[in-house]
Amino acid sequence: MSHIEAPDPKPRHRPSRGPRTEMPARPAEERARDFDEVNLGYSEEQAIAEAERCLQCKNATCIEGCPVNIDIKSFIGHIINREYAEGVAVLKERNALPAVCGRVCPQEEQCEASCVLGKKGEPVAIGRLERWLGDFDLACDLEGRCKPEVGEDTGFKVAVVGSGPAGLACAGELRRFGHAVTVFESLHALGGVLTYGIPEFRLPKSIVQAEIEMLAIMGVEFVKDIVVGATYTVDELMTEQGYDAVFVGNGAGLPVFLGIPGENLNGVYSANEFLTRVNLMKGYEFPKADTPVWRGRKVAVIGGGNVAMDAARTAKRLGAEEVFLVYRRSEEEMPARREEVHHAREEGIEFKMLCSPSEVVGKDGWATGLVTTRMELGEPDDSGRRAPVCVMDSEFTIDCDTVIVAVGTRANPLLPKTTPDLELTSRGYIVANDHGATSKPGVFAGGDIVTGSATVILAMGAGKRSAQAIDRWLAGTSR
Amino acid sequence: MFPVVYKRQLSESVFEMGVEAPAIAHKAKAGQFLMLRVDENGERIPLTFSDWSAEEGWIRFIFMRVGKTTHKLSHLEVGDSLADVVGPLGVPTHVEDLGRVAVVGGGVGAAVAYPVARAMAAAGNEVTVILGARNEELLILEDEFKALSLKELIVCTDDGSAGRKDLVTAPLKELCAAGALDHAMAIGPVIMMKFCSATTKEYSVPTTVSLNPIMVDGTGMCGACRVSIDGETKFGCVDGPDFDGHAVDFEELMSRQRVYVDDERLADAEYSRECRCHT
Ligand SMILES: Cc1cc2nc3c(=O)[nH]c(=O)nc-3n(C[C@H](O)[C@H](O)[C@H](O)COP(=O)(O)OP(=O)(O)OC[C@H]3O[C@@H](n4cnc5c(N)ncnc54)[C@H](O)[C@@H]3O)c2cc1C
Ligand SMILES: Cc1cc2nc3c(=O)[nH]c(=O)nc-3n(C[C@H](O)[C@H](O)[C@H](O)COP(=O)(O)OP(=O)(O)OC[C@H]3O[C@@H](n4cnc5c(N)ncnc54)[C@H](O)[C@@H]3O)c2cc1C
Ligand code: SF4
Ligand code: SF4
Ligand code: FES
Numbered sequence: 001m002s003h004i005e006a007p008d009p010k011p012r013h014r015p016s017r018g019p020r021t022e023m024p025a026r027p028a029e030e031r032a033r034d035f036d037e038v039n040l041g042y043s044e045e046q047a048i049a050e051a052e053r054c055l056q057c058k059n060a061t062c063i064e065g066c067p068v069n070i071d072i073k074s075f076i077g078h079i080i081n082r083e084y085a086e087g088v089a090v091l092k093e094r095n096a097l098p099a100v101c102g103r104v105c106p107q108e109e110q111c112e113a114s115c116v117l118g119k120k121g122e123p124v125a126i127g128r129l130e131r132w133l134g135d136f137d138l139a140c141d142l143e144g145r146c147k148p149e150v151g152e153d154t155g156f157k158v159a160v161v162g163s164g165p166a167g168l169a170c171a172g173e174l175r176r177f178g179h180a181v182t183v184f185e186s187l188h189a190l191g192g193v194l195t196y197g198i199p200e201f202r203l204p205k206s207i208v209q210a211e212i213e214m215l216a217i218m219g220v221e222f223v224k225d226i227v228v229g230a231t232y233t234v235d236e237l238m239t240e241q242g243y244d245a246v247f248v249g250n251g252a253g254l255p256v257f258l259g260i261p262g263e264n265l266n267g268v269y270s271a272n273e274f275l276t277r278v279n280l281m282k283g284y285e286f287p288k289a290d291t292p293v294w295r296g297r298k299v300a301v302i303g304g305g306n307v308a309m310d311a312a313r314t315a316k317r318l319g320a321e322e323v324f325l326v327y328r329r330s331e332e333e334m335p336a337r338r339e340e341v342h343h344a345r346e347e348g349i350e351f352k353m354l355c356s357p358s359e360v361v362g363k364d365g366w367a368t369g370l371v372t373t374r375m376e377l378g379e380p381d382d383s384g385r386r387a388p389v390c391v392m393d394s395e396f397t398i399d400c401d402t403v404i405v406a407v408g409t410r411a412n413p414l415l416p417k418t419t420p421d422l423e424l425t426s427r428g429y430i431v432a433n434d435h436g437a438t439s440k441p442g443v444f445a446g447g448d449i450v451t452g453s454a455t456v457i458l459a460m461g462a463g464k465r466s467a468q469a470i471d472r473w474l475a476g477t478s479r
Numbered sequence: 480m481f482p483v484v485y486k487r488q489l490s491e492s493v494f495e496m497g498v499e500a501p502a503i504a505h506k507a508k509a510g511q512f513l514m515l516r517v518d519e520n521g522e523r524i525p526l527t528f529s530d531w532s533a534e535e536g537w538i539r540f541i542f543m544r545v546g547k548t549t550h551k552l553s554h555l556e557v558g559d560s561l562a563d564v565v566g567p568l569g570v571p572t573h574v575e576d577l578g579r580v581a582v583v584g585g586g587v588g589a590a591v592a593y594p595v596a597r598a599m600a601a602a603g604n605e606v607t608v609i610l611g612a613r614n615e616e617l618l619i620l621e622d623e624f625k626a627l628s629l630k631e632l633i634v635c636t637d638d639g640s641a642g643r644k645d646l647v648t649a650p651l652k653e654l655c656a657a658g659a660l661d662h663a664m665a666i667g668p669v670i671m672m673k674f675c676s677a678t679t680k681e682y683s684v685p686t687t688v689s690l691n692p693i694m695v696d697g698t699g700m701c702g703a704c705r706v707s708i709d710g711e712t713k714f715g716c717v718d719g720p721d722f723d724g725h726a727v728d729f730e731e732l733m734s735r736q737r738v739y740v741d742d743e744r745l746a747d748a749e750y751s752r753e754c755r756c757h758t
Contacts, residue, residue, distance in 0.1 A: 186698055188516055188523075188563040225565045227698055231502050253700045257712060264705055264712060264731055266738045273701035281522065281695070287749055290522035290547055291695075292742035365734035412699045414717060 013056050013080055020122040021050040028346040032316050035200045035284060038343055039103070047132040051079035054124045057116055062126060065114025068461040070094045072111060072126055079129060088137040088146045091130060096148075096172045096215075096464075097165065099138055099207050100194060101457050102131025104306075106337045110457070138210050142217070150218050151178025156474045159184060159243040161228045161415065164192020166249030166447025168212065169460035171220045173467030174247075179474065181220045182243070186227040189280060192251055194456070196280040197272070199310050201317070202340070205279075229415035234422070234443060244477065245442045245470045248430060249463055252448035254412045257405055258302070262360030267294060267367035271303070271311040271406035278314055293318065296402025300324045300370045302357055303406030304334035309341065311404045312349045323349050324398055328356045328375055328388045352398065354388060360403050369397040409453055419443075427452075436466030437473075444470055480560040481515075484537055489619040492544040493587055494553050495529060501536030503566045509598040510572025510591075510689065510721055513540065514697040516563040517551045524548045525694045525716070527591040528567065538564075541590030541619070547747040554754070568697045569720050572687070576603040578661035579630075581654055583647050583675055585611040585667025589620050591689055592666045599664075600628050607631045607654065611647035611667065615640035647671060648678045655682035662687070665724060669733050676724030686724035690715050693736060707731050 024040040025031070031038050042050065060073035071090050078087035091098040105111075107127035115123035137146050156179045160167045163185040171181045189195050191208045216222065228234060228250070237243045255270035257263050274293070277283040283293030299315040301308050304327035312323045325344070327334060330353050334341060345351070352372070359371040374394035377386040411428040423431040423439035429450055436444035446462030448454055485497025503513065512527045526540040544553045555561070572595050580599050584592030589610055600606045607630050612618040614636050621641075624632050633650045634642025643650070647667075654660045655678065663686040665675035672688040679686040692704040692715040704715035707728035713719065 186565065187696065188565075225563050226502070227565060227568070230566065230568060230698075231506060255700070255702045257702065257705075259712075264707060264735065266735060270702040273695060273703045276695055276701050282520070285520075286742065287547075287746040289520045290746060292739045292746070294738060365731075365737070412717075414699055 013052075013077070015055050016049065016052040018049060018053060020053070020125055021046050021128075023125070023128050025343070028343075028348070031201065032313075032347040035317055037204050038201050041135055042128055042132045047079055047129060048082075050125050051076045051129055053117065054080070055116065056080075062111050062115045062124070065111040067110060067455075067457050068094045068464070070111070070130075075133065076124065076126070076129060079133065084133060084136050085144070085146065087133045091133055092146050092148060095457070096169050096460060097134075097211050097456075098130050099134025100165075100203060100211065101460075102127050102129075102134050103203050104198060104337075104455075105457050106455060108338050138207060145214065147214065148172065148176055148218065150175050153180070154178040154474070156180065156244045157182070157242060158470060158474075159237045159241070159246045160249060161234075161246065162186075162192060162249040162251055162447075163190040163212070163222065164249055164251050164447060164459060165194060165456045166251070166449075166459040166463035167192070167247065168215060169463035170247045170249060170446070170467045170470075171463075172215050172218065173464045174470065175215070175218045175220055177467070177471045179471070183220060183222045184226040184228050184232075185222065185224045186250075187280065188224050190222055190224065196276050197307070197310070199275065199279055199314050201313065202310065227414065229418045233418045234415065234440075235419065238442060244474055245444065247436070247463070247466050247470065248415065248438075248443065248445040248449060249447045249459070250412065250415055250449050252409050252411050252429070252453050254410045255405070256408045256410055258357065258407060260357060260359050262362055262367065263405070265360055265362040265367045266365050267296060267362075267401050268360055268403045268405065269294075271301075271307045271404055272409065274311055274404050275307075275314065278318070284318060294402065296320055296400065298322045298324075298400040299402040299404065300326055300357075300398050300400040301404045301406055302326045302370075303408075304329065304336060305406065305408075306336045306340060308404075308406035309336045309344050311406050313344055313347055315402065315404065316347055316349065320402070324352050324400065325349050326352045326355050326357055326370065326372060326398070328354065329385065330354055330377060333385050356388065356390065358395070361397065367401060367403050369399050370403055371395060371397050409448075411449055411452075434465065435469035436462060437469055442473065444473075480562065481564040482560045483555050483557050485539065486555070486557055489541065490617050493541060493590075493617070493619050494544070495539055495541045495590075496552070496555070497537050497539040498561060498564055499536060500538050500564050500566075503564065504531045504536050504538050505533045507531040507533075507538055507567045508571035509574060509594040511567040511569050512697070512720065513538065513564055513566035514568060514694070515552075515561050515565070517548060517555070518562050521551070521562060522548050523563075523695060523697065525568070525691070525697055527689070529590045529593055538566075541587060543587040546743045547750045550747060550750060565697065569716060570718070572598065572664075572689075572721055574598045574602050578604065579607070579659055580604045581607045581609060581651060581660055581663045583609045583611070583651060583663065583665045583667065583671075585647055585665075585671040586613070586617065587619070588667030588671070588689075589624075592664070593620055593623060595664055595666065595689075596624065596629070597627055605630045607633065609633045609635065609647045609650050610642075611635045611671065612641075613637045646674070648674050651675055652678050655679055655684050660684045663724075664688075669729055669736065672724060672727075673729035676727065676729075680725050687721050688724040688727060689720045690722055690727065690732060691720065691736075692732060693738065706735075
């Protein structure tokens with residue numbers, strides 16, 4: 001054994017000391033009037049400049065920060081070396097939809113929060129680099145695109161319920177193992193929240209479609225307009241339809257309302273309804289598209305997450321003169337991605353922080369205002385956040401003709417109701433272990449339906465782990 | 480794509496259509512509905528099954544031409560296809576032997592009432608059907624109802640052009656007053672369901688109504704269809720469409736149905752101009 005190390009074939013990387021490379025975005029006045037994408041993405045030069053800031057750490061802590069442990073150091077290394085296709089391959093190893101995650105991951109809490117550069121200055125813009133590589137891949141013709149290898153046909157058939165990130169990731173991984181996969185989607189369009197929830201200006205639908213096409217090329221079969229639990233039950237899929245295993249990734253799409261008086265007045269929407277009318281049904285093209293959406297002049301959006309930001313910015317784009325964001329806590333506590341908060345502010349969304357809505361008032365059946373009470377921050381609660389408490393006699397009314405409730409979603413009971421042996425939590429979510437196994441043999445679950453509303457990358461991670469567990473489970477069964 | 484396999488015009492503005500959809504036909508039950516989209520830019524609209532055959536793999540629905548989507552739908556012929564059909568959705572009508580049951584069908588609601596009356600009769604109930612329409616022209620399915628084994632079929636028109644010149648609430652009240660009813664089902668325009676429920680409430684006759692709030696997905700995802708039942712918010716598509724008529728806030732439902740009236744009129748007017756078929 002020789003102790004002489006092989007010489008490094010690549011020139012030694014000398015990190016640049018430049019500032020974090022900003023990503024170009026369209027000016028606020030322009031973009032707030034249409035639905036085209038806000039961010040423009042890096043150019044090749046910008047991507048290289050940003051990649052060169054990376055220290056290529058021996059102990060790359062960033063990798064731990066990514067929920068699916070993408071080898072961040074390696075994909076950035078490939079950008080530094082101008083080996084883009086190789087970089088894409090590294091991403092795809094762990095993440096089926098890099099162009100999506102690069103755009104929507106809360107990087108400031110995940111990978112970028114764990115980058116050593118962030119300790120003293122600004123972390124490497126990992127998300128923007130991931131987005132750039134993802135877009136690089138999508139811009140190639142089919143031949144040039146990174147196409148995951150499909151395994152040899154195993155003869156097993158797996159049904160995937162739901163075409164959101166969890167279902168898509170699970171389906172892709174199952175094909176790599178060689179199982180036949182059918183994805184059943186209840187809506188008339190594929191993609192889950194990526195299609196009906198997150199707006200075009202943040203995540204162009206063409207990107208989601210291109211990724212789904214790649215899965216179709218890999219042999220995933222997609223069937224729309226099937227509500228599992230109504231058209232077929234899970235049991236029927238496994239008996240009459242001959243599927244050997246089922247993955248349930250139906251999300252947590254049931255909108256929650258506040259239960260305050262006046263919530264059923266006309267002009268009051270759940271964020272899900274509002275965003276569905278606009279994104280899925282193309283309400284902004286009414287009457288060319290047949291589905292109308294009520295275009296308010298003064299809109300109050302209740303909530304502080306990504307969903308609330310998306311609803312507020314969508315309302316603005318539909319022509320609202322004033323859009324208020326009403327949130328019970330303070331801005332630091334808002335769960336939305338920092339970038340969205342920043343963009344929303346730039347676009348003229350008015351933040352009404354520490355305000356708790358108590359009633360929607362109306363006239364002749366239509367909303368005319370939102371009564372709110374001012375709050376102040378008290379002691380930290382169980383979640384470590386300082387709980388807001390009411391300020392006495394501080395009630396005031398926000399004049400508005402539209403109220404959009406974006407305070408979260410719950411599990412939809414439609415599927416569990418017809419699958420009696422599926423164990424649920426007290427709040428109706430499916431109980432599944434780390435590998436997605438549920439109480440019902442052969443049935444796996446992952447994504448929002450297990451965790452409650454979370455993130456795209458967590459749903460994809462769960463879908464992928466479930467696929468691996470399904471593969472092991474199938475290996476132990478006899479045909 | 481879902482091919483149209485059957486079409487029949489029941490009156491000037493009411494049509495029955497059959498579509499090939501084996502998976503749905505296999506599961507459909509009385510009182511359930513489907514969501515359909517005519518084409519790529521189409522709206523999703525709910526329609527109740529009027530009939531189905533699991534063996535032959537088709538479903539049927541009866542619709543009234545009221546706006547752009549039903550207008551487009553009325554132009555489809557056998558051999559054309561619908562972009563999307565989803566179902567069966569909603570909780571099936573609770574069918575059991577309740578004794579003496581009145582099924583009231585008003586206007587196009589008769590289409591929804593038909594499978595309900597059929598199922599109720601099959602479950603051993605003594606069923607009286609009260610059919611209401613503005614005039615004879617708009618009266619639908621009379622022969623189909625006659626073919627069921629009913630105790631009685633009572634026809635009412637506003638102008639007396641067929642059957643009694645009365646509102647459906649008149650015979651309903653007589654049945655209640657005679658103590659001849661154990662249960663009532665009212666299916667039709669909201670205003671009719673409201674007055675039927677008020678009538679039966681006086682006599683404490685339990686009453687089921689089939690609500691038709693505006694819907695988007697029909698699967699519990701949007702909340703557009705919310706209705707107030709005894710002060711509690713329910714989703715029409717997954718908790719209903721059947722509810723206790725004595726607990727429904729009908730005023731709220733009527734108000735909520737009006738949200739898009741102006742938009743819809745605009746869309747239909749524009750469509751009519753383009754297709755130049757008729758007014
Ligand atoms: C407006 C909005 C903005 C968001 N922004 C971000 C963001 O910026 N970053 C981020 O990381 N996360 C974001 N999220 C959260 C993220 O989108 C979700 O956590 C993620 O999509 C969950 O994936 P999933 O596959 O579990 O479920 P979903 O994406 O909800 O997909 C479930 C799919 O299953 C279908 N389905 C449901 N029931 C059935 C049934 N019975 N039969 C057949 N099909 C069924 C649904 O129609 C849907 O297509 C956002 C969510 C929303 C609503
Ligand atoms: C569960 C359910 C079952 C239904 N079953 C049937 C059926 O079997 N046959 C049938 O003809 N109709 C039925 N409807 C009503 C049907 O869905 C509407 O007539 C249809 O959506 C109108 O679409 P449109 O585009 O043609 O008209 P639009 O342009 O949408 O509307 C035209 C007019 O109809 C009114 N309208 C719109 N939606 C509804 C609604 N949901 N209920 C009542 N009025 C409405 C509008 O306010 C407007 O005045 C049902 C509705 C529900 C919720
Ligand atoms: S998937 Fe998300 S968390 Fe992971 S590296 Fe990419 S942007 Fe960061
Ligand atoms: S921690 Fe930061 S600097 Fe180090 S390898 Fe990861 S991205 Fe590069
Ligand atoms: S129609 Fe969307 S929840 Fe009922």
